[in-house]
Amino acid sequence: MNKARRSLPTLFAAHGILLAYTVLSVFPVVLIIINSFKSRRAIFGDPMGLPIGEGVFDLVGYQTVLQNADFFGYFANSLIVTLGALLFVLVAGSMAAFALAEYRFRMNTLMALYLALGIMIPIRLGTIGILELVVNLGLINTLWALILVYTAQGLPLTIFILSEFMRTVSKELKDAARVDGLSEYRIYFQLALPLVRPAIATVAVFTMIPIWNDLWFPLILAPGEETKTITLGAQQFIGQFETNWNAILAALTLAIVPVLVLYAIFSRQLVRGITSGAVKG
């Protein structure tokens, strides 16, 4: 009782700081989105106002963007690359994690270490070798190049995290399945995989965000109009329309909103994933 009363001012101050910082986090993004729906005059005349009313609300920015750049195409490319790489990372990563967690074999530790190297060493440092390889394979300016590179990028952390979780799957359960004559493949697929589903969701989010947001590899491996991802497309569009504020604001909004919608849907899983293991029993 006494303790609660004493902490009231502290709590008040905590809300003050958190609220102020939340405003600082959200305000810039909100400002861009509301101004993207305004006329040029209103953008400069009243940047803080809402896009309502005659002479203020204007979709000219979106018209410019959609006429001059294939944003839906860029969006589709980003989606194909991200989901493609994600699928490969999760399938190949969970299989490797299962093998490392389940079986004792010579080289197990060495293999685990080898596959973990990429957690600390950024894949970008191998760009010159990657470009050479991609050219030799004839994959330059294809989405496959991006999918394969991002798969390699996502695997180390995925294998590391999933093998930790795979170790927690009950041994009795697996041995019972073996006695029943289930093959190792079915034990992986029907037993282990469903049991680590929460961890897979977490890994999926961690894998997706850097892929969706990356500029470096799209710029180097797939800069063609047909294969541009949304991050690269937005970056180049803004470079071309440097003085057209309506178009820039609209392009930024088009790149931001899909991510915000996904975040609104998945934020619980995401935040819970990062803080997982910290739940008090």
Added chain:
Amino acid sequence: MSTPHRRPFRFHIIVFLAPATIVYTLFMIWPLADTLRLSFFDANSDGVRSFVGTENYETLFGDERWSSQFWNAFVNNFILFAIHMVVQNPIGILLAALLSMPALRLRNTYRTLLFMPTLLSVVIIGFVWQLILSPIWGVSSSILDAIGLGSLFAPWLGLESSALITLSLISVWQYVGIPMLLIYAALLAIPDELIDAAHVDGTSGWNIFWKIKLPLILPTIGVISILTFVGNFNAFDLIYAVKGALAGPNFSTDILGTFLYRTFFGQQLQLGDRYMGATVATMMFLIILTGVCLYLFVIQRRIQRYEL
């Protein structure tokens, strides 16, 4: 082998490991090794490749035109990292400490909104702040005016003296969510009994944080520091999006990532050079490796861990 019955060869282990190992080796380890190898080669005007030993490194460190650019990028990169360490991580700790207060309401709402910028592309964030800080739009000068600090406004991103600091702070603004959530998780893992016992002993809230909680979250702070280090010495997107490959004004925002890009792909006055690019990439590799080893073998071992 003296084992009484040898196990049959377990083919499924290879099946499970093969896909990941092949893709990872082909697209990550092999190109990385190839890049390190190429740093010892050069090509003549006909494009014939030949081994040149450490010649590229001698050029990088011996030739004034190269070495001045390299050290400039290195120092800028270090400033970027230092600003993250002294601004981003303390703010992250503060926000995490506030979020973990037991009686706090709206915790999830704060957490969700505070983490939001981290999800967006660095490129997009760069442009967003470029517009907001632009003197043409005048949003930030009018905000500063409103709180009576209007005279402080300057085109920070355009000035040689402040461009790098401004870009670093934009990056801090974006990524503060990561240390916040990781430390928040570490704080939640501290058992209630420990804190209750300290309360019973009459320890003040401030002391509880400094003497009990902070030592317990030190390992997490260590992990965050090395993540920050690797992330910063590998950064590129923000500078490239806001300042282009030339990292202006007058290379004042040039970091190793943009220097590598320029070296590899060339710029207006200079052709791209993949062998010098490989040399720069190898230097970045060594810098990051040094940091990671320092963390793994020195810092991580010194940090005291407490069994909870």
